[in-house]
Amino acid sequence: MVHRARMGHPGGDLSAADILAVLYFHVLRIDPARPDDAGRDRFVLSKGHASASLYATLALRGFFSEDLLTTYMRPLSSLNGHPDRNKVPGVEANTGPLGHGLPIAVGLALGARLTQGTWRTFVLTGDGELQEGSNWEAAMAAGQFGLDGLTLIVDRNRLQQGDTTENTVTLDPLADRLRSFGWAVVEVDGHDVGTLVATFEALPAAAGRPTAIVAQTIKGRGVSFIENRVEWHHRVPTDGEMALALGELRDPS
Amino acid sequence: MTTGADCRVAFADTLIELAANDPRIVAVVNDSVGSSNLRGFRTRFPDRLVNVGIAEQNLVGVSAGLAGAGLMPFTCGASCFLTGRALEQVKADLAYSRHNVKLCGMSSGMAYGELGPTHHSIEDLAWTRAIAGMTVIVPADPIETVQAVRAAAAMAGPVFLRISRMGVPAVHDDAYRFAIGRAAQLRRGDDVTLIATGVLVHRVLEAADALSRDGIEATVLNMATIRPLDREAVVAAARRGPIVTAEEHTVVGGLGSAVAEVVVETHPVRMRMLGVPGVFAPTGSSHFLLEHFGLTASGIATAARDLLRDGR
Ligand SMILES: Cc1ncc(C[n+]2csc(CCOP(=O)(O)OP(=O)(O)O)c2C)c(N)n1
């Protein structure tokens, strides 16, 4: 999709792909035929720049036709560079500016409590994204409200747009920081599907607290020359790189 | 489709040149070294580049503090986040506090095209020009960018510089002299005045050429300073006849509104305000979106013809 559109964020797409797959194919109680069902689990992609991964996941899960994916970022397409809940079935929040998803998710989780809703709320943020103060305002509120229907997944790939997170503004010790805000924290390998499944099945990690899953990931996961390389935050593969990348993803060795 | 130079290059080259002679200058960024084209600055002055991470409110607040310490921050980030996310810091910490910070809004307007309305910065002129004490400048080409950066550094007080990443052809020559608060007349005609800012200036010049072929002679003004506005130039235009404004911005509160505020109080004439008509843009490249909203030479010329016809 990024290759065809000549634009996008392949690094962050790939680091989140396994998490999205587990959520949409195993965890979320959702019905693609009824994307507006009031009782559905809510998933907010806060790192909206990973839109290609989200759209591909939604299409495979049946929210819309896979054919639509070829229109990614084309003129007048519903598949904008950042997701739009009013145009794409299954999208819950219009993200793109970092640091918006967690506050929205706190509202969704609190809303479930206030309306006796049974849904659970999940939100995926980047790690660099956590430098935005709004996340910590929301984290405090979630701790205060004891929102155990809320699960934050942090795509901890240790890279942001221009450098590593730790060279920019350090996030470690991330788990301790979240704990001190009243969260139950689990650290997992964000590419180990079995562990992810088990972690999600054991939610909430502590009664009466929101859960944060710090998912250790690799930016650009699955493509050797993209993995852990900061420039691939928003680089577009050439035709040759595209062929190589597809080969590696089809036949990982 | 027009191509040309990315104003971020002229911006960064000028900043380096100024910084070499003015130790007060620091660059402050939000994980935006690359997108602000500041890699060269970082290489040259590694300890004068401050990266606060992805945190725009902190970015502007820290900049205010640096100014309070006697430095002159050039605070650079994507215009949408720099203004929208940190607007209260801009108001209270920069404008109200009168701190000497130069806000450099990169990739403004709809330059981010396909990345969508979250990344478009089409409200930034309305927001910043509403704030007392702000100077708001929108260069139209690299030549003007160079001079605008120098002028911002030469004045004391907060400035919002709106820089595009869309390639634009030069509309000024080397003899051009930019002055804050002064419109530049690029063409003279008595039938209609076309007033534009930023990346639309060259399109308005092309529109004026097209109108001239139909026997309609337009005055073209490049209104590079949105605040303080060149009231005299606007009044003179109104006395000549109808006015068309064109901006890569919502028609609510930007250049067109600023011009209209002067026109209705001094010499009411018919106007057409071209821009984004109060909607969020659909998906598309920056060039596609300008065309979609009629912000092309032919769209502008048509609007001027319609205005002259309706107005008579
Ligand atoms: C408020 C805001 N500031 C800046 C940006 C520009 N931006 C887009 S992605 C990105 C880096 C994000 O890094 P991270 O959260 O670690 O995401 P990932 O590594 O998963 O791609 C930046 C700075 C933005 N989208 N929103």
Ligand SMILES: [Mg+2]
């Ligand atoms: Mg990251």
